[in-house]
Amino acid sequence: MGIVVQKYGGSSVADAAGIKRVAQKIVATRKAGHDVVVVVSAMGDTTDDLRDLAQQVTPLPPPRELDMLLTAGERISMALVAMAIAQLGHKAQSFTGSQAGVITDSAHGKAKIIDITPGRIEAAIQAGAIAIVAGFQGVSQDTKDITTLGRGASDTTAVALAAALGADVCEIYSDVDGVFTADPRIVPTARKLDRVSTEEMLEMAASGAKILHLRCVEYARRYDMPIHVRSSFSQKEGTWILPAPPEGTEMEQAIIAGVAHDRSEAKITVVGVPDKVGEAARIFEALAASEVNIDMVVQNVSAAATSRTDISFTLPREDGQSAMAALARIQDEVGYDKLLYDDQIGKVSLIGAGMRSHPGITAKFFAALASAGVNIEMISTSEIRISVIVDEAQVDDAVRATHTAFDLDSTEVEAVVYGGTGR
Amino acid sequence: MGIVVQKYGGSSVADAAGIKRVAQKIVATRKAGHDVVVVVSAMGDTTDDLRDLAQQVTPLPPPRELDMLLTAGERISMALVAMAIAQLGHKAQSFTGSQAGVITDSAHGKAKIIDITPGRIEAAIQAGAIAIVAGFQGVSQDTKDITTLGRGASDTTAVALAAALGADVCEIYSDVDGVFTADPRIVPTARKLDRVSTEEMLEMAASGAKILHLRCVEYARRYDMPIHVRSSFSQKEGTWILPAPPEGTEMEQAIIAGVAHDRSEAKITVVGVPDKVGEAARIFEALAASEVNIDMVVQNVSAAATSRTDISFTLPREDGQSAMAALARIQDEVGYDKLLYDDQIGKVSLIGAGMRSHPGITAKFFAALASAGVNIEMISTSEIRISVIVDEAQVDDAVRATHTAFDLDSTEVEAVVYGGTGR
Structure with a gap:
């Protein structure tokens, strides 16, 4: 039978009991005849605790060293998971991102996967072992330094590794039962979806649904990798995220997959922008140069009397300050009237x-x-x-x-x- | 000026305040014109805490995975020390044992250093950075797996690295002021030694003085590397451990360096061993096969009437059980009367x-x-x-x-x- 990649989040491996429960799930999959590769996050709040420790030492930790620090988290959880599997009588070997062949660029804290060369993982599988891989981390192609892929990126590690290994499925375990039609904390009658298409999941992730990391779904789409989102606390089937079926063979599908919401954005309005060719471009060039990610953009029809217009856009709140600063720097050049900031x-x-x-x-x-x-x-x-x-x-x-x-x-x-x- | 290797123990980097204090010492050495390479242990009780975590998962953790787990400890402390140095305005880069080129054999938990290939450390120094290296760990030459060198082996990492880099001195910082003529907890009037020869230090370490790891002193002797043992909590000079001067130029030297003691051994007496050629060899072969380390051995003169003798030896208490078991297995073969065990x-x-x-x-x-x-x-x-x-x-x-x-x-x-x- 084929390879199954399983990813367990921090809440699933938060303590020794969780680690033992996860080991039993892994061994059950192995006993069912699959080769199993497991991707783990750091235990519980470990990553946040390590960040706090860094803050106690310096307000501005060098990104290379912060990555070195944070990667200790998965090192701990993956070794413990391997031990728990051994305790159940099965062979297991843990591998860091670097050992697993997760090659990235050098952008510490938000590195992108360039390539995966899973030779050691394949050798471990060949030797009959279950491979446990550290999520969230890799090694820079250029500098050979340890990198991290950004918050929540263990999902991405799992799907990318599943694609590189030619796995049958990538199972993402967390403390929720699957993907819901809306956040059940807001809508108690929200339903769990049995299946959702990759393109819908992509839009949901981009629209604030936190169940899966956006980049992880992009990977799944690019490599046609089926994802099964499910809970590590139950045996229930979760939600399958599947590539859209070929045209003409469309499966019967609900018209609407769900309602997503997002409270992480802010809105900036640039008031009184001269309505000339190229003004909008200068504004968004300045934002791009400050590495601000823009989401929605609206430009009002210009008021004929003034030949001036307003441009509004949304962006992550955490980029708010640098965006306002970047825009303030070009006020004279662009000649707009004022800036409005709204994070409510x-x-x-x-x-x-x-x-x-x-x-x-x-x-x-x-x-x-x-x-x-x-x-x-x-x-x-x-x-x-x-x-x-x-x-x-x-x-x-x-x-x-x-x-x-x-x-x-x-x-x-x-x-x-x-x-x-x-x- | 030359390279100074400094090693800081777990009590010196136990918390953020300790890490900042250590960073200041490192930067002061750098400002004095030296290239500095630092070896750190894990923070405070981190290693013991990680061992406890492993015990919660399994009573018998696979050695490979235990090493993977424990090496997270130095990863955390070294990254934090590098951050604290950066905060003081100096360049610093941290390196795992593997990145630092600490090549070992594959004996997980007690690996021996085979070679040190410190290319990345030398490059960091060339680039003007202070290199921070994880003590206690390396990478297996054969399997490329992460190994640890055994408890207290960060001293060994430091001296071996100092030798490989051709450093001027290896400074070992801990929470004591140096090497004393006896344990000051027992002898309050014990004096700090200003200098002691490597061969004396070797005997002291082998006799239970815990200030330096035995293997570290062996390395220092083999490579003629001066060691300076001192406190990270004060500015005082500590104890210099120096190669013996060439014959004829002997420095004025105290007759006695100190008194050491050791409460970690037990004594086994094999009573009534037939006084024949080869009987003692069979006993010690059996012990060697069980990987029991023997210290002192005494054989009584055989009692003429019985042609039997008693053989007593000392060994680490932790080896006591397996030694008794190994000897019990050969009782019939050797024909001795009985075994006596004394750990008082x-x-x-x-x-x-x-x-x-x-x-x-x-x-x-x-x-x-x-x-x-x-x-x-x-x-x-x-x-x-x-x-x-x-x-x-x-x-x-x-x-x-x-x-x-x-x-x-x-x-x-x-x-x-x-x-x-x-x-």
């Missing part, structure tokens, strides 16, 4: 591949928001997604109204603990 | 290079013990050491009486904290 906003997104063939979705979405008294500040759409920016205080109401309007409510409340992302 | 013993050793040229030392030592009412159970000597086995309860009395008899007492009590080895 939220984004609500409706996602579904069925939108393509079902007109009227937008109207129904906006009607639901209106009847809930929610004002729309900005709108952005893709082929299978509609997102609106609303007042942060109205996010919950907007999500619930939308969920109900599209008949996503379950008749029974799912017994889930939606306590975090498990990463 | 202690070893007291008098060490001094001056013994060679000063007769009467042994007589004076034994007289001191006799006047303190201490009974001698076994005796062993080398060219510069006399060791006796006594009742464990009499070790303190024996050490104090010997210390006084050889005029080692200081007129003032040194203000030292002798709270551990700092490793």
Whole structure:
């Protein structure tokens, strides 16, 4: 039988008991006849604790050294998981990102995987062992220094490794039962999805659904790798994230996959931008030079009397300060009037591949928001997604109204603990 | 100026404050014009905590995985020390044992250094950086797996690295001021030695003085590397451990360097061994096959009436069980009467290079013990050491009486904290 890659998040390996439970799941998969490769995160809050330790030493730790520090976390969890498997009578070997052949660029703290050369993993499998691999980390191609891939990137390690090994499936275990039609903390009647297409999951992840890391889903799409999101605390099937079926053989599919929300963005409005060719470009060039990631952009029609326009855009709140500073530096050059900053906003997104063939979705979405008294500040759409920016205080109401309007409510409340992302 | 290698023990880097203090010492050395390479142990009790974690998962952790786990400890401390140095405005890079080129055999948990290929360390120094290296760990030449060198082996890493880099000196920092004429916890009037020869230090380490790891001193002797043992909590000069001067140019030297003691051994007596050629060999072959390390051996003159003799030897208490088992297995073959096991013993050793040229030392030592009412159970000597086995309860009395008899007492009590080895 083929290779199964399993990824266990920090909440699944938070203590010795969790590690033993995870080992039993791994061994059960092995006994079912699969070759098993496991990717683990650091135990519980270890990564945050290590960050705190660094802060006690210096407010600005050098990124190379911070990566060296943080990678100690997975080193601990992976060795313990290997020990727990050995205790159950099976062979296991743990491997750092570097040993597993996770080759990255040199961008410490947010390195990108360039290549995976899993020779040692394949040798371990050949020798009958279960391979335990540190998530979240790799080694720089140029400097041979240890790198980390950024918060939550153990999912990405798992899918990339699954692709490199030609695995049958990549199972992502956390403390939630799967992907839901909405965050069950906001919508208690949210349903677990049995399956969702990769493109829908991509839009959900980009729209604030925290169950999977965006880059991980991008990898899955690029390599057609099926992902099975499930809980390490139960035996239940979770949610399968599958490549879209070939045209014409479309599986029967719900029109709407779910409602996602995101409270991590802020909105900046550049007021009174001269309505000339190239002004918008200068603004977004300045933001790009400061490495600010822009999400939605809206430009008002220029007021004819003044030949001036307003440009609004959303961005991660953590980039707010540097964006405002970058824009302030070009005020004289661009000649805009002033900047407005608002971080009391939220984004609500409706996602579904069925939108393509079902007109009227937008109207129904906006009607639901209106009847809930929610004002729309900005709108952005893709082929299978509609997102609106609303007042942060109205996010919950907007999500619930939308969920109900599209008949996503379950008749029974799912017994889930939606306590975090498990990463 | 040349390279200085500094090693800081776990008590010196136990917390953020300690790490910052250590960073200041390192930077001061750098500012004095030296290239600095630093070897660090894990913070405080980290290694023991990680061992406990492993025990929670399995009583018998696979050695490869235990090494993977334990090496997380130095990874944390070395990254933090590098950060603290950067905070002081100096360049620093941390390196794992593997990155530093510490090549070992594959004996997990007690690996031996085969070679050191410090190319990355030399490149870092060339680039003007201070290199921070993980003590206690290396990488196996054959399997490329991560290994550890055994408890307290960070000293060995430091001296071996100093030799490989051609350093001027290897400074070993801990929480004690240097090497003392006896353990100040037993002899409050013990004096700090300003200098001691490598061969004397070797005998002291082998006789239970815990200030330096035996293998570290062996390395220093082999490569003529001067060691400076000192406290990271003060600016005081510590103890220099220096190669013996060439014959004829002998520096003025005390006859006796100090009194060491050891409570970690047990004594086994094989009673009624047939006094035939080869019987003793069979006994010690059986012990060697069980990897039991023997220290002192005494064989009584055989009682003419029975043609039988008793063989007594000492060994580490931790080897006691397996030694008794190995001997029990050969009772029929050898034909001895019975085994006696005694772990209520202690070893007291008098060490001094001056013994060679000063007769009467042994007589004076034994007289001191006799006047303190201490009974001698076994005796062993080398060219510069006399060791006796006594009742464990009499070790303190024996050490104090010997210390006084050889005029080692200081007129003032040194203000030292002798709270551990700092490793």
